[in-house]
Amino acid sequence: MTATMQPESEAAEAPRRGGHTPGAGQKTRPRGQGLQFGHWWWALPGIALVFAIHYVATGIGGFFAFTNWTGIGSFKITGWANFEAIFKDPTKVGALSNTLFLAFGSVLLGNIAGLVIALGLNRVLKTRYILRTLFFMPVVLSPLATAYIWKYIFDFDGPLNAFLTAVGGADQAKPWLADPQWAIWTVLVVLVWSSTGFAMVIFMAGLAGVPAEVEEAAAIDGANLWQRFRNVTLPAIRPAVAIATTLGIVQGLRVFDPIMALTGGGPAGATETLATQVYKQAFALGNFGGGAALALVLAAIILIFAVIQQRLTRSNPED
Amino acid sequence: MTQHRRSAGLKVIGALAVPTIAALALTGCSSSAGSTSSSGGSKEFSLAFATSNTIESPFQVLAENYMKSHPDVKITFNPQPNDSYDQTLRTQLQAGNASDVVVTSPGSGTGRSILPLAGAGFLEPLDDAAKELLPEGSASTFGSDGKVYGQATEITVAALVANETAAEATGGFPADFSSLQQQCKALEPSGKSLFALAGAAPPNTGLMAMSLAASRVYAEDPKWNDKRAAKETTFAGSDGWKSALEAVKTLKDAGCFQKGAAGGGFDAITKGLASGTSVSGFIPAPSWKQLESAGGGSKFSVRSLPAERASNSYVFASANYAFSINAASKNKEAAKAFLDWAAEPEQTKAFAEIDGALPVTGLDKYDFEGSAYKNVGDLIKDGKYGPLPNIQWPNSAVYDALATGVQGIITGQKSPDQVLQAMDAAWGQ
Known part of the structure; x- marks a missing residue:
């Protein structure tokens, strides 16, 4: 096994480095026989399944974006009509702006909160292991289940309004998830809460690689806390920032289940996103062609922002 | 050498395992979810229906009664949550593995509607027994070209379900729209509401808007949908529809809804009506029975929404559910035998009693006075009723535009004109 796991050059050098190798002096076994375990074609069934399930299915779905298929029966090819309809419909344009707002809002706030928590729990604090678990918990829990708990909290008869009433703010009590001004912010709170723990873990992994000696040296040189963070810590964890923000944007752009559970896209489309619109158009309203077109738009947006974000946060310009 | 032999053995096993597992997986994927062909006369079939609460579905109760009276028949039940039923049904029909008998809706306004499913060739034409059950004037929503693809199961009234005990405590249910507003204002300070x-x-919200349109649009012009289909009128150009949506704001401003109504779910209705903090709700009439069983001794009945003028009182009553047979079924004989049995007058009567609805046959002899439908009995006997409008609308997007638009009117996001224009736009999709 060892021989096949090592890179070719390293495997070739191993006997020279070791001096005495078990089996040395015996007749050398021909390369590629006996111990070699595995052939490239063994991966073919897996490749075929991935190709069939991911790429062929996606390609067929993409094809329906150019049709008027309702989900059953026959269809006609309608060219770019579904895409034109998307950008003419204020609901879809609103869904696009909500999608971008929730994605960038949750990435920005979730990463700032995650970084602050990661810095706070990086060293020194004795209860850091318990606190890390608590902050990471929302990532492990089902988004759908926690969304229903949040829905109860934000309900008109829920704990938040009961608290406001108890402290004399009864006039501020409102159906948070059905308020046109507040609903999108309420959804953002839930998304930030659920994404903070994930960002925290990535930043903690990044911070583990920052040598304490460098920070100490900076402190001895007279750098204050902000200067140490800005000039020592942040550059060192730049790869972690890139990963956390990229994954956060992709996750934020395609967010679906918390919104369906919290608001269903309401009130009157105020929290509708591209993902919820894809579902409604394709599966609830029988406009499969329109839903497929929206899904393609969403995929293109995710791809564009992921690439832009990667380029902005890469640590080495030559990467 | 041992290792060589083991390696070679593994290669053989690996080479065999991959296609074997793939074959097993593919076999599993292609197995039928519903339709199982039985040997020796096909006495077995499956039945798919939607469920929306924990109470046993009337479709299941009826089918269990059929099995009791026909011991040689076995029915497999495939219940689906109501909110995913339409999509599941369409996917299974498309894949050819839907249940033998499926519950559908007449018209073309929903995902389970008969006309688009029949048009795509997924439903089997039914025989004379189904034709005889067609409610008057609704043949066009059950099929085309003289063929019928659904067998009506009951007449469902879509109006108000009222907690009569709570209504009496608040001075009785209002008789007209003006006194309705006054009662809303009188109830509001006590933390109660006329509507949940x-x-x-x-x-x-969509059902509420249609109830408001009953007396304002369909009482005066029962054929309004036909005119809209013929492009002789539009929602935005209809004074009746405009008045109906303006009435939504009137009801809100008068305090007719419970606090936080804009964010309320169906639980707000069941809680409000069962506890008596709300007097009535816009829900399908058969719910009176379930509420009465959970309402702690309160009496429930079905009422029409008070009209601005008593002469314009109107209610929606139509066959909203039907049995259909999957065209790809391998057990059509057994399925047809069940539908023939369900079409018998005793069974239609029994089904209506199980569900708390009106029977699809013998309505002229129905004892309204002794039932929860006594307040709408005169309207039905006088013929002042028609099918639920969205059954006749061309797609579900029209109803969605109405329902989400009414939510927007309540929250102040949209005006009645905007909602009506969105409905017209959805009609043409």
């Missing part, structure tokens, strides 16, 4: 509304559940 699930503002965050579009089906409920």
Whole structure:
């Protein structure tokens, strides 16, 4: 096994480095026989399944974006009509702006909160292991289940309004998830809460690689806390920032289940996103062609922002 | 050498395992979810229906009664949650593995509607027994070219379900729209409401708007949908529809809905009506029975929404559910035998009693006075009723535009004109 796991050059050098190798002096076994375990074609069934399930299915779905298929029966090819309809419909344009707002809002706030928590729990604090678990918990829990708990909290008869009433703010009590001004912010709170723990873990992994000696040296040189963070810590964890923000944007752009559970896209489309619109158009309203077109738009947006974000946060310009 | 032999053995096993597992997986994927062909006369079939609460479905109760009276028949039940039933049904029909008998809806306004499913060739034409059950004037919603693809199961009234005990405590249910507003204002300070509304559940806001349109649009012009289909009128150009949506704001301003109604779900209706903190709700009439069993001794009945003028009182009553047979079924004989049995007058009567609805046959002899339908009995006997409008609308997007639009009117996001224009736009999709 060892021989096949090592890179070719390293495997070739191993006997020279070791001096005495078990089996040395015996007749050398021909390369590629006996111990070699595995052939490239063994991966073919897996490749075929991935190709069939991911790429062929996606390609067929993409094809329906150019049709008027309702989900059953026959269809006609309608060219770019579904895409034109998307950008003419204020609901879809609103869904696009909500999608971008929730994605960038949750990435920005979730990463700032995650970084602050990661810095706070990086060293020194004795209860850091318990606190890390608590902050990471929302990532492990089902988004759908926690969304229903949040829905109860934000309900008109829920704990938040009961608290406001108890402290004399009864006039501020409102159906948070059905308020046109507040609903999108309420959804953002839930998304930030659920994404903070994930960002925290990535930043903690990044911070583990920052040598304490460098920070100490900076402190001895007279750098204050902000200067140490800005000039020592942040550059060192730049790869972690890139990963956390990229994954956060992709996750934020395609967010679906918390919104369906919290608001269903309401009130009157105020929290509708591209993902919820894809579902409604394709599966609830029988406009499969329109839903497929929206899904393609969403995929293109995710791809564009992921690439832009990667380029902005890469640590080495030559990467 | 041992290792060589083991390696070679593994290669053989690996080479065999991959296609074997793939074959097993593919076999599993292609197995039928519903239709199982039985040997020796096909006495076995499957039945798919939607469920929306924990109470046993009337479709299941009826089918169990059939099995009791026909011991040699076995029915496999495939219940689906109501909110995913339409999509599941369409996917299974498309894949050819839907149940033998499926519950559908007449018209073309929903995902389970008969006309688009029949048009795509997924439903089997039914025989004379189904034709005889067609409610008057609704043949066009059950099929085309003289063929019928659904067998009506009951007449469902879509109006108000009222907690009569709570209504009596508040001075009785209002008789007209003006006194309705006054009663709303009188109830509001006590923390009670005349209506419980699930503002965050579009089906409920849509039903409320259609109830308001009953006396304002369909009482005066029962054929309004036909005119809209012929492009002789539009929603935005209809004074009746405009008045109906303006009435939504009137009801809100008068305090007719419970506090926080815009964010309420269906639980707000059941809680409000069962506890008596709300007097009535816009829900399908058969719910009176379930509420009465959970309402702690309160009496429930079905009422029409008070009209601005008593002469314009109108109610929606139509066959909203039907049995259909999957065209790809391998057990059509057994399925047809069940539908023939369900079409017998005793069974239609029994089904209506199980569900708390009106029977699809013998309505002229029905004892309204002794039932929960006594307040709408005169309207039905006088013929002042028609089918639920969205059954006749061309797609579900029109109803969605109405339902989400009414939510927008309640929250102040949209005006009645905007909603009506969105409905016209959805009609043409």
